[in-house]
Ligand SMILES: [Zn+2]
């Protein structure tokens with residue numbers, strides 16, 4: 086009888102955490118859904134002993150709360166959260182609505198991926214399967230190019246066979262875009278949705294979701310399996326509220342998997358103390374070692390940077406590089422410099438540049454992938470997630486603070502991804518060595534040593 | 541303290557003067573403060589825009605229309621640059637009300653300097669029921685409250701048509717969407733967040749003037 090009056094599906098609401106404004110119903114219908122326990126009211130901002138906490142984003146910093154004369158509740162000092170206001174305002178006087186859980190289908194044989202895991206991938210995949218079966222925590226530390234997506238397939242298969250709901254969340258939109266088709270191919274009969282800021286898909290009511298970590302703000306106790314990809318990446322690694330959201334989106338007894346190629350100190354410490362179970366995959370799926378970056382000192386680099394140019398020696402190297410068969414990824418420190426370098430190289434090379442706010446970013450990356458562009462100048466936005474089969478990688482001004490150890494390891498990891506061309510030149514151009522550069526180089530050498538031992 | 545706009549930590553200056561005088565609390569960091577495009581002297585006396593000299597083209601056209609002489613002038617505090625656009629979007633559309641304090645002081649000063657001695661009523665621009673429910677506050681009333689006054693509710697909205705959905709021509713030629721609820725025989729300053737085409741204030745001003753109000757001014761935060 087309710088379904089006749091209000092048009093909705095339980096899946097559409099299951100595990101969602103929404104404000105009244107976000108719900109596509111009239112206030113009367115919302116109340117009816119609450120009466121039917123299809124929606125539960127949750128207090129939006131909880132204040133105890135003068136300290137307020139936003140229940141949507143976990144914000145508890147007083148300067149990120151404010152009051153206003155709210156015409157709806159007539160309270161002149163109605164409290165609201167400023168931290169998550171970009172997703173719509175959460176006010177003290179209005180509850181959040183949490184959708185009740187539903188039963189998801191069990192898929193007998195969902196995985197149609199016909200690839201083969203290597204022996205070491207297989208062992209790690211089994212660890213992931215048992216973490217999902219036992220609903221425990223696991224950190225998967227896999228070098229760039231280890232094939233971690235494929236290693237997830239057996240675990241996701243096991244979850245789908247049990248009728249579990251799964252989210253694979255990553256801090257980066259590009260990664261979501263790249264992962265969706267791979268999952269759709271591997272699980273063709275399963276409804277999979279990709280969610281990110283401006284994704285076409287808005288519902289997010291599928292059993293298997295691939296999303297940015299930001300989208301998790303709109304979920305509560307929704308998932309049996311939460312996989313966070315790139316836990317060390319910006320903005321997830323230093324944003325408490327994203328971590329809060331990821332925790333809240335998981336059911337209390339959910340399996341939690343964290344993937345990283347470059348764990349931060351916090352995780353490394355937990356692994357050492359054995360408070361976080363971990364599996365280490367030092368070898369790339371094709372069995373070849375990671376290209377070790379070379380450090381190249383150019384004293385005049387600083388002067389050229391300030392003029393938005395490149396030193397002659399780098400240009401010569403680019404000319405030689407371009408005579409080979411590989412494309413070139415050129416990492417730079419700032420958006421302005423990316424534009425300048427692109428303009429500088431434009432006359433002699435087939436070059437494009439991208440950065441975070443570039444509206445044509447997706448398109449340019451695709452053109453690079455299609456090999457209609459030879460050189461892609463980029464900020465750290467492409468440091469991870471995206472893979473190109475055959476590139477050399479140069480970092481200009483590798484000593485800049487945006488290039489920390491994790492970023493440099495990731496950047497170096499863009500090279501040699503394909504078994505056909507498992508190598509690649511990685512050069513860090515600098516005008517003074519930094520610890521980050523040395524640590525990154527050392528970390529890569531260490532992984533290669535570990536990988537050799539495994540053979 | 542943190543900057544109200546970018547949350548940057550504010551370091552209070554400690555020098556001799558800070559011991560001797562009571563300092564107003566700082567609300568913004570220097571870099572955010574500098575992004576405001578202050579209109580000291582308007583280029584156009586009619587609509588208060590910064591650029592130009594004398595009366596601008598739009599104002600000339602108003603003077604040739606049936607709305608000629610309906611509005612004395614518009615006075616604005618800041619230019620509507622990209623920074624202001626983003627700020628207004630956060631404030632009004634996202635509903636981050638407290639950002640009103642980011643420009644409170646400048647708005648108060650401008651109002652005092654320009655309208656001093658004028659015993660005017662401050663008229664609020666009504667929002668549609670839907671907009672008010674969505675935002676939870678009326679931006680025009682928020683600015684009036686910031687000026688330490690209480691808004692006078694002269695008008696009511698007829699329908700609930702969304703202004704921005706209609707084209708400029710339709711907006712300019714459209715019928716008056718407001719009804720007068722109350723009239724006064726003293727000058728009125730209509731207060732809003734932005735002056736864009738100037739149509740809304742002229743609709744309102746005409747109603748007021750037809751019912752005994754001698755002069756109608758417009759005061760907005762952005763232009
Ligand atoms: Zn309220």
Ligand SMILES: [Zn+2]
Nearest residue numbers: 139142166169
């Ligand atoms: Zn919040």
Ligand SMILES: [Zn+2]
Nearest residue numbers: 543546569572
């Ligand atoms: Zn600021």
Ligand SMILES: [Zn+2]
Nearest residue numbers: 584587596599
């Ligand atoms: Zn003008």
